[in-house]
Amino acid sequence: MNEIKLDIREISLGQLKDFFIEKSHKSFRAAQVWEWIWKHRVLNFDKMTNLSLKHIQCLKKHYTIKKINILEFHISSDGTVKFLFELESKKVVEGVLIPQRNRLTACISSQAGCSLACTFCATGQIKLHRNLNPGEIYDQVFFINQYAVKHFKKPLTNIVYMGMGEPFLNYKNVLKSIHYITSSFGMAMSYKRITVSTVGITKIIKKIADEGVKFNLAISLHSASNTLRSKLMDINKTNDLDSLLNSLIYFYDKTRIKPTYEYVLLSGVNDSEQDAKLLVKFCKKNPCKVNLIEYNKVANSIYEKSTNLATIKFIKLLEKNNILVKFRRSRGADVNAACGQLANKIN
Ligand code: SAH
Numbered sequence: 001m002n003e004i005k006l007d008i009r010e011i012s013l014g015q016l017k018d019f020f021i022e023k024s025h026k027s028f029r030a031a032q033v034w035e036w037i038w039k040h041r042v043l044n045f046d047k048m049t050n051l052s053l054k055h056i057q058c059l060k061k062h063y064t065i066k067k068i069n070i071l072e073f074h075i076s077s078d079g080t081v082k083f084l085f086e087l088e089s090k091k092v093v094e095g096v097l098i099p100q101r102n103r104l105t106a107c108i109s110s111q112a113g114c115s116l117a118c119t120f121c122a123t124g125q126i127k128l129h130r131n132l133n134p135g136e137i138y139d140q141v142f143f144i145n146q147y148a149v150k151h152f153k154k155p156l157t158n159i160v161y162m163g164m165g166e167p168f169l170n171y172k173n174v175l176k177s178i179h180y181i182t183s184s185f186g187m188a189m190s191y192k193r194i195t196v197s198t199v200g201i202t203k204i205i206k207k208i209a210d211e212g213v214k215f216n217l218a219i220s221l222h223s224a225s226n227t228l229r230s231k232l233m234d235i236n237k238t239n240d241l242d243s244l245l246n247s248l249i250y251f252y253d254k255t256r257i258k259p260t261y262e263y264v265l266l267s268g269v270n271d272s273e274q275d276a277k278l279l280v281k282f283c284k285k286n287p288c289k290v291n292l293i294e295y296n297k298v299a300n301s302i303y304e305k306s307t308n309l310a311t312i313k314f315i316k317l318l319e320k321n322n323i324l325v326k327f328r329r330s331r332g333a334d335v336n337a338a339c340g341q342l343a344n345k346i347n
Pocket of ligand 1: 167
């Protein structure tokens with residue numbers, strides 16, 4: 001019977017060293033393989049030119065390498081580049097390159113589809129297909145970086161886990177991908193340049209605080225009222241604002257990292273003076289920053305973006321109360337760059 005081969009990008013360097021020792025090879029071979037698969041993204045054992053045929057045959061016998069490919073990309077009139085990546089199963093996930101002033105930010109996916117169905121989000125309409133493995137998450141960063149170097153003549157400056165899926169429902173693979181993005185074996189990027197965005201799975205927020213993670217944390221808040229937040233986001237029914245706050249206080253205590261609250265302004269839904277006051281009250285309870293996000297209209301959505309007047313009033317009220325707030329305009333609308341929009345048309 002054929003043995004099931006493991007994806008080599010799912011094991012650790014230590015495990016690969018043990019494998020080589022067990023097969024009576026030198027353990028330093030593992031580091032050579034590691035540079036090929038992470039730093040150079042050479043995913044064909046035959047092309048690892050510093051390995052001998054017997055090492056290559058041994059690797060081929062026991063391991064496979066799952067990867068993604070670029071299916072297509074679209075350039076928006078505002079410079080945003082939307083990538084569609086194809087998994088081996090032919091399912092599609094998306095990534096975006098956002099050039100902004102001196103920054104080049106990659107927005108990447110952690111799952112194919114999503115199980116959470118937040119009412120305003122397009123990905124929520126696509127059922128969860130599966131978690132991406134560390135290599136598939138890393139590949140998106142690798143490809144977008146390659147594009148950045150080729151077309152903008154410089155590497156990525158920032159990475160945000162804000163594409164499809166909920167990173168904390170796939171947190172082990174997300175953490176592994178961050179390990180390689182930051183490792184000298186991989187892209188050697190700084191943790192400070194990485195942001196993971198979550199709906200707020202409180203158990204995982206505490207867990208990563210215990211692990212002493214160093215990347216930035218963004219929380220999709222969207223309302224500081226439990227009643228409204230539960231209507232917008234199902235997750236609030238099991239992870240409500242009190243438990244969220246509790247986990248964020250714990251996170252800040254352990255890491256000293258101020259979380260960013262993301263708040264998509266939806267006209268007549270969460271953008272009133274009362275909503276802003278509730279947000280101020282919530283913000284005062286733990287150090288934080290706020291990103292107000294312009295809503296990007298999703299097909300068949302019941303929501304509209306807030307008017308300019310409502311947006312300005314909302315920002316002013318936060319500023320008057322000394323909340324650190326930034327307003328993020330929607331980018332890449334003409335190439336469907338809002339969360340999940342393009343893949344929605346294909347999957
Ligand atoms: N599941 C994670 C990451 C993916 S969504 C999370 O919820 O944080 C990344 C961000 O985009 C979230 O803040 C999400 O609420 C927001 N978003 C989703 N749909 C949007 C839309 N149509 N317009 C603007 N922002 C949207």
